[in-house]
Amino acid sequence: MDNLTALAYEVRKTALEMIMKSGGGHIGGDFSEAEILTTLYFHEMNISPENADDPDRDYFVLSKGHSVESYYAVLAKKGFFPEEEVINSFSQFGSEFIGHPNNVLPGIEMNSGSLGHGLPVCVGMALAARMDGRPSRVYTLMGDGELAEGSVWEGFMAGGHYRLANLCAVVDVNGLQISGTTKEVMNHENLTAQVSSFGWNVLEVNGQSTEELISAFGAARACTDRPTCIIAHTVKGSGGGELMENKAAWHHKLPSQAEYEEISAGLDRKIKEEQAKEGSRHE
Numbered sequence: 001m002d003n004l005t006a007l008a009y010e011v012r013k014t015a016l017e018m019i020m021k022s023g024g025g026h027i028g029g030d031f032s033e034a035e036i037l038t039t040l041y042f043h044e045m046n047i048s049p050e051n052a053d054d055p056d057r058d059y060f061v062l063s064k065g066h067s068v069e070s071y072y073a074v075l076a077k078k079g080f081f082p083e084e085e086v087i088n089s090f091s092q093f094g095s096e097f098i099g100h101p102n103n104v105l106p107g108i109e110m111n112s113g114s115l116g117h118g119l120p121v122c123v124g125m126a127l128a129a130r131m132d133g134r135p136s137r138v139y140t141l142m143g144d145g146e147l148a149e150g151s152v153w154e155g156f157m158a159g160g161h162y163r164l165a166n167l168c169a170v171v172d173v174n175g176l177q178i179s180g181t182t183k184e185v186m187n188h189e190n191l192t193a194q195v196s197s198f199g200w201n202v203l204e205v206n207g208q209s210t211e212e213l214i215s216a217f218g219a220a221r222a223c224t225d226r227p228t229c230i231i232a233h234t235v236k237g238s239g240g241g242e243l244m245e246n247k248a249a250w251h252h253k254l255p256s257q258a259e260y261e262e263i264s265a266g267l268d269r270k271i272k273e274e275q276a277k278e279g280s281r282h283e
Helices: 003-022 027-032 034-044 069-078 084-090 119-129 150-161 191-196 210-222 257-281
Strands: 060-063 138-143 166-175 201-206 228-233
Touching: 003 034, 003 069, 003 210, 003 257, 027 034, 027 069, 027 201, 034 069, 034 138, 034 166, 034 210, 060 119, 069 084, 069 119, 119 138, 119 166, 138 191, 150 166, 150 201, 191 228, 201 210, 210 228
Parallel strands: 060 138, 138 166, 166 228, 201 228
Antiparallel strands: none
């Protein structure tokens, strides 16, 4: 699909349907990460259902595994499994579509849930790929609240030490976590300087802009002597309007029926707006 922004809103719509049918989910982070996941899977990464077993494919780990609904939605839209199946069975008894990434499902490299594991595991994946002489690139998406985990910083240290140019970490910096603002809980105001000090190439972008994300992933590929960390500044609940955006309560909240209708209608408007923009560009 040419219009990644429209697709990101469709990903939010699917995540919303999953959450409403299941009766729970991490909707705020789902919405903030939508453009990041969409850009990764539909522009950046060499990964598809057709090459899912190819050792030369790219690899992705959703380290902030609680925001799995948008991840499942992206994988479904990529063709790894039917979208209706994940919408109707997410978090239902006996379903493989559980509330954190489940690697019995196609397209998912590892289970994640306990925060802080994605980056260290991806360091190992990237190092192994380099040792094997494979062209694979390795990506992980973390949350800014997750940066309180010490294992994250061990991962930054190791990735920088081994100069893993095939490794790209993305941090979804929306400033909020389940217990409040990240500034209050565990502050990382100097995040660029902190990560840079471990020998990483660090880029800051608007994580809600697919254009900026495309540019950043391109710059990460062009950096051949060290790993890259993309600090993606986002809005918790982005796309959910005034009802949701930048409110910690929506970290894990089930919308009421009225709220669902408001959010859904807003997403439909955004999708139509983006599709109209795309149409005008091709006239």
